[in-house]
Amino acid sequence: MATLLEYLPLILFFAVYKLVDIYWATGVLIASSIIQLAYHYFHSGKIATRHWVFFAIALVLGGMTILFQDEHFIMWKATVIYALLSLSLLVSRYFFNKNLVETALLGLLKSVNEKEQGKNAELDISLPKSVCEQLNIMWMLLLAFISVLNLYVAYNFSLDTWVNFKVFGLMGITFGAILVTMARIYKYLPDDN
CATH class of the missing domain: 1.20.58 (Methane Monooxygenase Hydroxylase; Chain G, domain 1)
Structure with a gap:
């Protein structure tokens, strides 16, 4: 839901x-x-x-x-959002020394663990810093690329093409990046998860 x-x-x-x-x-x-x-x-x-x-x-x-x-104003929405997300990853990592991708992944894994094991279940997982750094850079660059790609599609193709790209293309790219992320951290997950 x-x-x-x-x-x-x-x-x-x-x-x-x-x-x-x-x-x-x-x-x-x-x-x-x-x-x-x-x-x-x-x-x-x-x-x-x-x-x-x-x-x-x-x-x-x-x-x-x-x-x-x-319609050009609404076409900018995805670009602004993805650019802000990319910028957030950049600023938090290099100015505040905080890896938001690592924080999000550990939070997600903790939430899944609590649903499966109960509220007081301990999560015994740690991801190598190098993997978290790679994933943070991957997401930062991907989000920046998507923000530019959205404008390229918006201004070089029809409105119908842009709407289809916004709904299915951006969702597909994001889903693919999630699969890459999960594949990258899979070997660090506990065996019972």
Whole structure:
């Protein structure tokens, strides 16, 4: 259910675009992002910073798309988000000496372990720093590449092609990167996981 909710704005954006047009789709993207925020608030009592950031970007660029009737503003949304993510990895690692990819991976593994073993289960896992560094660089470069690729597709192909790329291409690239990440850390996972 949580995974579906994460992708709900994107799914609705795609469906409404195919049924109506980009401006209605953008309005639905903003509205479904509000619903997503409300769900997170009522479900867990808080809203993660990333949800606020994604919503703010959707609201500003989506609002400009609707106000000025210019789809180029919404086309910039993915570029801004992926560029900010890439920049976050860069700044946190080289200015604050914190590897966000390592933090996210260990948090995810801990969460999976708690669901399988119970709340008080200890997670006996450590990832080599060199592997975490490689993965941080991989994700930083990949996110920067995606931000540029989104603009390339937006300005060199039709609106239909860009929407399909945004929904299926970006999701495919991200899924592929997740598979590479999992393959890279697999041998460091405990045998029972």
